[in-house]
Each structure stands twice: as structure tokens, then as C-alpha cells.
Amino acid sequence: EAGVTQFPSHSVIEKGQTVTLRCDPISGHDNLYWYRRVMGKEIKFLLHFVKESKQDESGMPNNRFLAERTGGTYSTLKVQPAELEDSGVYFCASSQYRYYMDTEAFFGQGTRLTVV
């Protein structure tokens, strides 16, 4: 069974450009999470989808970030326009059941975003 897949693995863009990160969760997983790790800091929660609905987006840093989850399958995270402080590693995770603590969350390998 395929794991959580993230595209691209690396992205280098200039300040002011737009970047779209994609996450393909494990098939059948209703829960999809985005997390981010800025260099030297902890991994921080961005948002949580249950199927196609945003359950919690309290961690989104500002309105330059837009997340979508089409038909409850894959998700995209768009940053527009990108700023230097957006650089970091973006992780996606998925889990099967509604009550997350009862099931394991599977993480992707992350997308390393560098804004220059």
C-alpha cells in the first residue's frame, strides 16, 4: 500500500512568486493534516481536513496560504505570494478514523521550500 506522497520534494522560488504543494494521502484516510517546520524550530500544525472540509485551520499563518482538498482525496497548499519566512519543510499526514488519537498518523517525506 502506498504511503503519504508529497510533491515536489524540493522547491526553490523567488520572493513574490507562487508555489503549490501537493499531498496524496493514504487511500481511504479521511483525516489529512498539514504541518510545517521552519529551520531551527519545532514542527507546527497548520490545518486539518476531514474529507473535503476544513476542520481546523487555526495554524495557518496568514491569508497568503490557501489549502484545498478536492473531493476528499489529495490536498494542495498554495502560498501566494511567497515570502522569505515561508521557507521550511512542509509535512502532510493522514489518518483513517475521525478520532485521531486512536489511530496512527502517517507522514509524508515533506516538501522543502526555499524562498530566495
Added chain:
Amino acid sequence: AQSVTQPDIHITVSEGASLELRCNYSYGATPYLFWYVQSPGQGLQLLLKYFSGDTLVQGIKGFEAEFKRSQSSFNLRKPSVHWSDAAEYFCAVGAYSGGSNYKLTFGKGTLLTVNP
């Protein structure tokens, strides 16, 4: 709000030596605790988790962790380290906020170097 402290940013051990990685958490209720590992080029992999019951939990790759409520700690241990254990290790606490919103809060991570 919950928080996780990993006091050691970087630890170096010799192959075959024992290992203990420290983790302290802050949370007002019974925590759900996790240790994840990230090897170079890989995603976050769950090593072990604690929800309830026996305070000594066994995980994959020969790791174990002990939950000590009185000390708010969940330290990760391994009796004999292998070179392949070189990686970054993250402690996390899972908790609900704002009703049914569940998310992980991570520590800053501990980078483990293994000397031959």
C-alpha cells in the same frame, strides 16, 4: 495550551552504547504521547505511542519509552544503539482544542549522531 520540550538539541553516542532522549510535556489532562523519527530523506515515522495503561511502552526498532506523570516526562530509550539509528527524533503530544479539533504538538527535535 500544550507544549513539549526536548532539552537536547544534539546528542552523540558510540555504536553499542545505550541511549536516552529526554522529553517533557505540559498538558492539563491525560496526554497522548508519541515519538517520531526522521531519517535523512525520509518522512516522519512513528516509533511508539502512549495512550493509557502500562507506562512502559515498546516500539519498533528496539526502542521503548516510559511515561512518568509525576515528572511530566516521556523519555525514549534504547539499550544498544546501531549506526542506522542516526536520525532526528521528535517527541509529540496529541490533544484536543476547541472541542473536536485534534492535533499534534511537537518538540524541537533531538539530532542523534552515532559514532562507529
